[in-house]
Amino acid sequence: MKSVITGAVGQVEIVEVPRPVPGPADALVRVRACGICGTDGMFLHMGGIPFGPGGSMVPVALGHEPAGEIVEVGAEVDGLRVGDRVVVNPQGAPSGIIGCGGTLGGMSEYLLIENAVVGHSVAVFPDTVPFDVAALNExxxxxxxxxxxxxxxxxxxxxxxxxxxxxxxxxxxxxxxxxxxxxxxxxxxxxxxxxxxxxxxxxxxxxxxxxxxxxxxxxxxxxxxxxxxxxxxxxxxxxxxxxxxxxxxxxxxxxxxxxxxxxxxxxxxxxxxxxxxxxxxxxxxSQGYPTEIFEVTPELATHQDRFARLISHRVPFAEAPRAFELALTPGAAEKVIVTFPNG
CATH class of the missing domain: 3.40.50.720 (NAD(P)-binding Rossmann-like Domain)
Known part of the structure; x- marks a missing residue:
């Protein structure tokens, strides 16, 4: 599958990586939309994250604002089924914060939900909500x-x-x-x-x-x-x-x-x-969302027209480098959402 990572300072790269294989307690999401955040810009400006030897920079898998649909569900997972539309808690991944230094990034064609627990790591949203609006959840x-x-x-x-x-x-x-x-x-x-x-x-x-x-x-x-x-x-x-x-x-x-x-x-x-x-x-x-990550999900659905006004640009995944450049140019955009094909 394709995934977006940090490249040279100020740049991103679209790379080929193995598609995740979910275990019995996991679920696999086909990402349909993912927002770009100022935190992504911080990683771009650094050229990665200083996790390498001697504090050297290593690439970061980007994207912590994904929304998508379930395509595989592990045998031990309750409350999820193939076809469910979901938003994700980036801080709920055991391998590290999704898109913020963890091993997983939401700006990818597929995203593994480790230890998929509804209400903790993932939440289902109604199919009446467009994926780009759902990507505003985080x-x-x-x-x-x-x-x-x-x-x-x-x-x-x-x-x-x-x-x-x-x-x-x-x-x-x-x-x-x-x-x-x-x-x-x-x-x-x-x-x-x-x-x-x-x-x-x-x-x-x-x-x-x-x-x-x-x-x-x-x-x-x-x-x-x-x-x-x-x-x-x-x-x-x-x-x-x-x-x-x-x-x-x-x-x-x-x-x-x-x-x-x-x-x-x-x-x-x-x-x-x-x-x-x-x-x-x-x-x-005020830091993060200790309890709010899924508290907002039903209200986002109820008031989706109001929240949709925050999105200024929708850019196809194939043009992800342009999307990041747009999002991180001061005054050029309000909220940029990268959209993915149906797959």
């Missing part, structure tokens, strides 16, 4: 965990920095949670238009608007612990990872506001601890 679980960590209430006023897939996913989950006012901040007009299309109440173009002034206008006036004027924003979500976000939030946070950090930080800024003290700002880190 990143939407990341976004859902972020929102869960925020403990946002319906009466809260929230701002999301970054209108990439995670930020937009967070905006969707916030609105589905009943949060009354959600603002999305970005500097790419097309992404801000998508934010409004998926349900954000307002957007801010940080390249030409004063973010703090606009938040005060949208969320009303408030103050920090010293009575200094601040926007009435209750929760800030960092889905951008830019140093400017931390700087903006610490300067703008009102008394007892929260900052939820879900983005991989591109560069850690000097944090104004005094400003955090003056607002009693709570910093909450």
């Amino acid at each position: 990143p939407m679980a990341v976004a859902r965990h972020c929102v869960n960590r925020s403990e946002a209430r319906p009466e809260d006023k929230v701002v999301v920095f970054g209108a990439g897939p995670i930020g937009l996913g967070a905006a969707i989950w916030l609105k589905l949670r009943g949060v009354r006012h959600v603002v999305v901040v970005d500097l790419i007009p097309e992404r801000l238009a998508t934010a409004l299309a998926v349900g954000a109440d307002a957007v801010i173009d940080s390249s030409r608007e004063d973010v703090v002034a606009r938040l005060t206008e949208l969320h009303g006036p408030a103050a920090n612990a010293l009575g200094q004027p601040r926007p009435g924003t209750d929760i800030f979500i960092d889905a951008a990872g830019a140093a400017a976000v931390f700087t903006t939030v610490t300067a703008a946070a009102k008394w007892k506001a929260k900052l939820v950090m879900v983005a991989v930080q591109k560069k850690s800024p000097d944090i104004d601890l005094g400003a955090m003290l003056r607002s009693e700002l709570t910093l909450i880190a």
Whole structure:
């Protein structure tokens, strides 16, 4: 079968590898769609992962956002049958995280599900959901965990920095949670238009608007612990990872506001601890999806039209190198999904 791995720095290769043979406790999935993530870009920029002798780089089998259909089921597997459409928990593989340094990658024609257990390593989704939308399951679980960590209430006023897939996913989950006012901040007009299309109440173009002034206008006036004027924003979500976000939030946070950090930080800024003290700002880190990986699956199906708006490009597997180049070029795409033939 064909599989995508990291090649030279900044490049991928489509290689021939043996098609997996499932054991009695395993299942085999024919991959039908797989998303490209910023984590893939990290491996490309490094040219692999430093698992070789002396920390040398070795290729990485890419793809941790697959959706597909079951083509073989081991005799000991319960709850799965050939033809089921499934999404996968990349962190459920005993051989290592799928597409993130483990031996398996979801950007392949077939993917072995080791120790296939429904609800742990794999979940079935309805055949009414397109495979490309189902491939959003993993990143939407990341976004859902972020929102869960925020403990946002319906009466809260929230701002999301970054209108990439995670930020937009967070905006969707916030609105589905009943949060009354959600603002999305970005500097790419097309992404801000998508934010409004998926349900954000307002957007801010940080390249030409004063973010703090606009938040005060949208969320009303408030103050920090010293009575200094601040926007009435209750929760800030960092889905951008830019140093400017931390700087903006610490300067703008009102008394007892929260900052939820879900983005991989591109560069850690000097944090104004005094400003955090003056607002009693709570910093909450959000990593992965401890419980959310399949919590989101039925809701993804129910609200599939809304989530489908996050996909900007669908690229055939035969053109995978172009798909990765597109996904990793700043501003060129929102969410790229690689699609596979029926086989």
